[in-house]
Amino acid sequence: MSKPDEPWIESVRKSKELVIRSEAEVGVWTGVLQECVPIFNRIALKAMSYRIAGAEDKAQVVLKIAGSGKDDPKLANGTHGIARKAIQRAGRGGVGIIEVEVFLPAQPSGVSKNMILMIVLHEMGHAAGLEDHTNDGVMMTLPNEDNNGKIYSTKKSKRMPPFFLTNKTVSRLRTIWKA
Ligand SMILES: [Zn+2]
Numbered sequence: 001m002s003k004p005d006e007p008w009i010e011s012v013r014k015s016k017e018l019v020i021r022s023e024a025e026v027g028v029w030t031g032v033l034q035e036c037v038p039i040f041n042r043i044a045l046k047a048m049s050y051r052i053a054g055a056e057d058k059a060q061v062v063l064k065i066a067g068s069g070k071d072d073p074k075l076a077n078g079t080h081g082i083a084r085k086a087i088q089r090a091g092r093g094g095v096g097i098i099e100v101e102v103f104l105p106a107q108p109s110g111v112s113k114n115m116i117l118m119i120v121l122h123e124m125g126h127a128a129g130l131e132d133h134t135n136d137g138v139m140m141t142l143p144n145e146d147n148n149g150k151i152y153s154t155k156k157s158k159r160m161p162p163f164f165l166t167n168k169t170v171s172r173l174r175t176i177w178k179a
Pocket of ligand 1: 122
C-alpha cells in the first residue's frame with residue numbers, strides 16, 4: 001500500500017530550504033553531509049534545497065547514530081537508515097512536518113563509500129517528505145552493489161554514482177514543496 005508524501009509546515013515550505021546538521025560525526029559517517037548536501041541539491045533540481053547548519057542555527061533535520069538514545073528505533077539492516085518525523089497535526093503554523101531525526105546504522109554492512117553516500121541521500125529524500133520508494137534512483141527500495149562498488153536496483157538500471165532521482169520523484173518533491 002502506498003503512503004502519501006508528507007509535506008513540511010508552510011513556513012518551511014515557503015523557504016524551500018531545510019537546515020541540516022550531523023551529530024553522527026564518527027567512523028564512516030564523518031564528513032558525509034559535506035558531500036551529500038551538494039549532491040542532493042543538484043539532483044533535486046531546485047524543488048527544494050538543503051543547507052548545512054551553522055554553529056548558531058537550529059537544524060530542522062539532524063543525523064544521528066542509532067542506538068545512542070534509549071528511544072532510538074532499531075535498524076533491521078546496515079544499508080538503510082530511518083527518518084523519524086515529528087508531525088504537527090493542528091495549531092498555529094498549520095499542519096506538517098516540524099522536525100526530522102535521521103538514524104544511521106552504527107555499523108553499516110555495505111561500507112563502501114558509495115553505499116554510505118546512498119544511505120544518507122536516501123534518508124535526506126525521506127526527510128524532505130518523500131514516503132514511498134521507487135524502482136530506481138536514490139529512492140529505490142533495495143540498493144545492490146556491483147563488484148565495482150556501483151549501486152543499482154535491477155540489472156537494467158543505470159549504475160550510481162552519478163546519483164539521480166527519477167523524473168517522477170523530482171515532480172513529487174515539487175508537489176510536496178509547493179508553498
Ligand atoms: Zn527508505
